[in-house]
Amino acid sequence: MTSQQSPEFESERDRIINIILNVARSIDALVIVGNGDLSRRIAAFNDGVSTLLLEGAMGMAAAVAVGYSRYCRRPLIVIEGDGNRVLGAPSAEWLQTQSCHACHVVFVNGIFASSGGQRVPVDLASRDAGALHFHGSSEKLSDAIDEWVTQGGTRRLLIYENSSHLELRTRPTGSLRGVTARTKQESVRWLKL
Amino acid sequence: MSHYPVSELIKTLHGVHQVEYWVGVPDTRLKPLLDGISGLVEIEYAPREDLAVAAAFGASLAGFRACVFMKDAGLGHCLDALLTTFRLAGLPLTLVVSTAEPTTKMPLHHQTWHDVLIKILEALAIPARTISDTARNDLSIFVGRSIARDEIHAILIDIRLT
Numbered sequence A: 001m002t003s004q005q006s007p008e009f010e011s012e013r014d015r016i017i018n019i020i021l022n023v024a025r026s027i028d029a030l031v032i033v034g035n036g037d038l039s040r041r042i043a044a045f046n047d048g049v050s051t052l053l054l055e056g057a058m059g060m061a062a063a064v065a066v067g068y069s070r071y072c073r074r075p076l077i078v079i080e081g082d083g084n085r086v087l088g089a090p091s092a093e094w095l096q097t098q099s100c101h102a103c104h105v106v107f108v109n110g111i112f113a114s115s116g117g118q119r120v121p122v123d124l125a126s127r128d129a130g131a132l133h134f135h136g137s138s139e140k141l142s143d144a145i146d147e148w149v150t151q152g153g154t155r156r157l158l159i160y161e162n163s164s165h166l167e168l169r170t171r172p173t174g175s176l177r178g179v180t181a182r183t184k185q186e187s188v189r190w191l192k193l
Numbered sequence B: 001m002s003h004y005p006v007s008e009l010i011k012t013l014h015g016v017h018q019v020e021y022w023v024g025v026p027d028t029r030l031k032p033l034l035d036g037i038s039g040l041v042e043i044e045y046a047p048r049e050d051l052a053v054a055a056a057f058g059a060s061l062a063g064f065r066a067c068v069f070m071k072d073a074g075l076g077h078c079l080d081a082l083l084t085t086f087r088l089a090g091l092p093l094t095l096v097v098s099t100a101e102p103t104t105k106m107p108l109h110h111q112t113w114h115d116v117l118i119k120i121l122e123a124l125a126i127p128a129r130t131i132s133d134t135a136r137n138d139l140s141i142f143v144g145r146s147i148a149r150d151e152i153h154a155i156l157i158d159i160r161l162t
Helices: A011-025 A039-043 A061-071 A084-087 A089-096 A140-149 A175-190 B006-016 B030-036 B049-061 B079-089 B106-124 B137-148
Strands: A029-032 A052-054 A077-082 A103-106 A132-135 A154-160 B021-024 B068-070 B093-098 B129-130 B152-157
Touching: A011 A039, A011 A077, A011 A089, A011 A140, A029 A061, A039 A052, A039 A077, A061 A077, A061 A089, A061 A103, A077 A084, A089 A103, A089 A154, A089 B049, A103 B079, A132 A140, A140 A154, A140 B006, B006 B030, B006 B129, B006 B137, B021 B049, B030 B068, B030 B093, B030 B152, B049 B068, B049 B079, B049 B129, B068 B106, B068 B137, B079 B137, B079 B152, B093 B137, B129 B137, B137 B152
Parallel strands: A029 A052, A029 A077, A077 A103, A103 A154, A132 A154, B021 B068, B068 B093, B093 B152, B129 B152
Antiparallel strands: none
């Protein structure tokens, strides 16, 4: 994986995001991102990848994927932090029940990073039995994503991070309105294929 | 008016205005509507009202017109979802919200929501029509105008659907 050799990534989070977005680009997936640092960070990566970066709507990224997948067979990658995952708890299970090609990636650091590092009240490590868990091995993560691409269906991946190593990003310029307009255009194009 | 023909409501929303994606949380008062719609499209039942709004947003991004149904208490669950998806993106959404008939026998929890429902919708600048006092043609015009304006709009089911 080229991302492992790239010195330009400032953090492990950036390196993992790069892996995921490379896959998204290669299969023309729509990437739906929960609010907070991940959304801001991915805005900086947004190069040739269709993204829907939620502003607000905390915990709802997976639910957006549920509705989108009903009408569009395009692969979906949902990315959110564990704070979002806990807040929108039923949406992850809801997405898993859909007949679609969706990978739900949850970054787990145990804190609400964007709001100052408060503790996430639920420990996903012991509760999310339906997910695949990754502790610091991006090679195994790449394999899991590649397997999802090949096999299809829904998959949930939990990626554990060290919260003390996370430097938060500032809010990107641009807004949901702009991203939505582009995503909507792409969706219409897709539906016409 | 003491009841409203459910076939007219279905004709207005599904037939005339092509609302295709129906998602929400069921309620007794909505059962005739959901039974009727389920013969036309597959209804999606959501685990919570805010997630129903989010799913409707996803369907809208895929190019399909959506309706979210719920009882009045559900509105309290989905205010943020309404504002940070459809309102922020400038996309239309039809809400079908059931509420109790104003009677002296109304249970307290129904009374509580009945009293504030209109005020909450007004505070959110969500135009609404109650089916008890809206002519059928006017309801269709209301929905069509709201869709044309990319507005979230609400139809309040305050009488029995038959």
